[in-house]
Amino acid sequence: MTAQESFRAMLRDSIGPVLRDAGFTGTAPTWCLRSGRGDFAVVNLARSRWNTADEVRFDVNLALVPQPWWQFSTRFLLDKAPKTPRFHDGLFDKQSHPERRYAGWQHPVLGREGWVVRDAASADVCVEVLREELTTVVIPELVALQHRGTLIATLRAEAQDWGVAFWHGLPRKVAITLVMLDEGPGPELAEAINIVRSLPADRIKARDALLDLLIRTQTQTSTNTP
Structure with a gap:
């Protein structure tokens, strides 16, 4: 064989x-x-x-x-x-x-x-x-x-070996925020929006669509929060 x-x-x-x-x-x-x-x-x-x-x-x-x-x-x-x-x-x-x-x-x-x-x-x-x-x-x-x-706690931890897949070109903070989209509003989502806004359009595939997703999530969640 x-x-x-x-x-x-x-x-x-x-x-x-x-x-x-x-x-x-x-x-x-x-x-x-x-x-x-x-x-x-x-x-x-x-x-x-x-x-x-x-x-x-x-x-x-x-x-x-x-x-x-x-x-x-x-x-x-x-x-x-x-x-x-x-x-x-x-x-x-x-x-x-x-x-x-x-x-x-x-x-x-x-x-x-x-x-x-x-x-x-x-x-x-x-x-x-x-x-x-x-x-x-x-x-x-x-x-x-x-x-x-x-999952979120593991990804946030400093001493861990799960890395952001390099071919997606996403900064770590943005990638972690994507895991948390249904977890409610918070400063991490706002920070991720600012990070994506500052990146060149060719840095991330479908950057504008990603930015739109983050903004809509923030707006919808904030609107629905008492």
Whole structure:
């Protein structure tokens, strides 16, 4: 069995079932978990573009797609929106590196080499480590972040590793405000409006539509507040 075949078998027979048992939907290489409020958490296993038949290196990518951002994206950013988001649709993202949980970044199995499949045996090693990583770290964190209050607190915290997805070009304060659009008025929304107003039109895709959304949210919310 080639490295490519071993990688595909790993996703189909081992990783997919773990995620589906936790409530995720989708097929390899991307699975989504949707909350009652419409927020998505995404797990994506992305192969390197430099792979060969003898070696598959891959990353475990995680993304958060809050419902207000997904609604905005499907209307203004995506020409043909899929039914569920892909990793690149995430507003916040990070990669899962289990070696970071070990002193000196030295995982006892993976080491600094990261996720690599060369044959069935190395695929079994990745499955063993990744299954543990998913069940003990990744899935519990993503499930916790399905609660909007936990999500907002995590994104506001200084010591955390969820970053704003760079391809959207959004300043962090604006991105966090987008998560909070249905949380009521406040100084953060006004600050986000001023930030977006100050940015060049080519800095953010659909900047004017985003600015209009923020202003309408502020006005409507303020009007409805006793």
